[in-house]
Amino acid sequence: MAQPSFADALVIQGQKDQEASEKAIRQAKRANAWMVVYRIMVAIAVLLIGSAITIATVYIGREYHNDSQNKAIAARDEEIARNYSKAQKNALLQAARDYNKRLFENPRAIGAIVDPFTNKPGSFNGNDDKEYHHILNAPGDTMAVLTIPKISVKLPIHHGADQDQLENGLGHLPGTSFPVGGKNTRAVITGHSGLPGKTLFTNLPDLRKGDLFFVTVAGETLAYKVKWIEVVLPTNTKVLRIKPGKDLVTLLTCTPYGINTHRLLVTGERTKWPLYTAAPALSPSVDEIIMYTAATILALWILLLIFHRRYVLGHHIRRYYGKPWNLRKPVRSWKHEESVVNPIAAGMPHVATPALNDDQ
Template identity: 45%
Template sequence: MARNKPKTSRPKSYLLRNLLSSLLFIFAISLLFYPIVVNYLAGQQNAKSVQQYDERLSTIGTSRVKELLEQAQLYNAQLYNEYIYDASQHIPWNKPFPNYNNVLKVDDSGMMGFITIPQINVNNIPIYHGDSEKTLALGVGHVPQSSLPIGGINSHAVLPAHSGRVNDTLFTNLDRLKTGDVFYLHVLKLNLKYKVNDIRVVAPNQVSSLSIEKGKDLVTLVTCYPTGINNKRLLVTGERTALTKVSPQEKIQRNRFGYNFWVMSGSGALGLVGILYLLWWLLGLRNSLYQVAVEKLEKPTLADGQMTGEFGEGFYLTNSKKMAKLWLADLAEREQLNPEQLVLNVYRLKKAKQLSRWIFKEKTENWVRYINEKQGYGDKKHALVVGPMAVTDKKVMQYVLKSEEALEHLKYIKTLKKGGSER
């Protein structure tokens, strides 16, 4: 009768499947953390740009900063006068002044300042001249036909930025702001605070709300809406308020439970599961094998636990604690013993590949022959035989060690009393 060859290694298909599963898992984790990593890198780049901007301001001196501010104020005044005139003549307003790119020019980077929106974690994002796609790829832009963001009455600066980008959050969470929230502009040496007083969604060509309002100091933040569809524009307008005025509402975090929160929370939960699994594995709870005995056996021998069963004579164990308890009850009844006198010894099988083995993963034809023809009684070839039990349909395996050499591969973990508690 043909027999299975002793199993000494796992099939290549199994190893390949494990390798592919591991690679897919790593790839999935990488995709999950990619937005967090690239946003962190973008934040570092923004911080570097802001630092260079501040250093440049210090280098050019106070008099030059004052001169740049006066030029910008004159620019806004002329812009307002032109706007009022064209409005009175019903001429559409769509033109910046010719010297636009030279106003608020601290260096050749095109950066005119930076913006902070604490309630949605927008921290020091650079503001650049213009609203071209190239400009918006760098950070927040400025619509040339609007006032420069230096504050002052009769001004209305319009600052657009992208949303929904994977590599930089920018204005992605702008829709979370509420009326009464605030944002800050830092231009030259100015620190300006604006309190949100109007939030609206409009069509791309509806720009009437971006007009300059006489006597008011306004800034409107603009982004595409809704994220991913982008067929509308979200306008969040703020009016200048004193820096010293701080309301309780300003301390509310609007995106506390954003993407980063859920990814980090999920990762933390997975990490905790991983640690618990590692502890479970290290404590021997993984692949635990149970053996019924009358006493604790830290270094068992065949004489200590020789039994006769479906796989012939040997030292019998099972991977099911429930089945081990049934064995215990059966032994107590058969030998007329008090069940409280019996224990379950818990082991883990180590370096089993070094043993000559015969493993039945399922109730195959060979498994039936091995049991029915009682091949286990004369089996001197295999030191370890593993297979399912005939008395149950569940995946309960029995392990039979047939030599003293095989018993040396058992690592003792602990001993349980009948109730399952440690002894």
């Protein structure tokens, strides 16, 4: 078989060099693209990890607060179950009902002139009513427990509605009925919205007409269906008055969120227990939150390792083959140290060299 001539060998070598140069350009472009993607992924991963840690911190804080509230509820229920007979429980309820009857016949001022959300001088703690704090006085100054399944609320209700009560649960507004049910009653339960690390009444605006909430007092649970939702000025206390013949409970919080210039009133009317009631959605435990956060960080870390491998590979490709936007530089081979010039990038026309005869 005839050996190729010197000219043919030059042509073949030129074609190989061109193919190698084009391959290097493609690899360098891919490497550069991977490096850009890697840097973007690093930025996104840092942002997501920071967000995961922040969110986990908030939820853990809320969970610890909810745990403290649940402990207060458990202590109250345990104390009542251990120390109060059925007759004593009935006596607790009867004292509250008698108070409500007198309140309907001789209405008192609702709270004080200044409401508890403004931090101005004044008090809603009912200290001027000596009888008030002795009624439904269970351990921890807890008179009842409010449960709102739709927004996962289960919190103790304390006597009074000043800052001390509202920082640690819900408050009962003095001058309104005790939440023990019965005609000609209207209990007003107050709670903060938007406190850092505490849910409380933050999600109260999510309630709609027809939603249910429950009040548990002295071992009895009363059901209420939301009937009215109103937004009023803080000074408008007339809307909190008892409606004759009605058994009402009003939930009160500040609104709009973060501005607090008005008051949101969600009023429920006593209803029969439904055949089926959705259980309160359970908040994730601290262990679950930590587990989810760790899983998120681990997944992001694995992605970073994968992209880091690509990044290192791209770095070596760029090192040996050069940058795709600087193709006039000599292209270095991984296996050979000699430089190969891209004839097209250098402006050299690629034409086939005419074959030469052996005589020439």
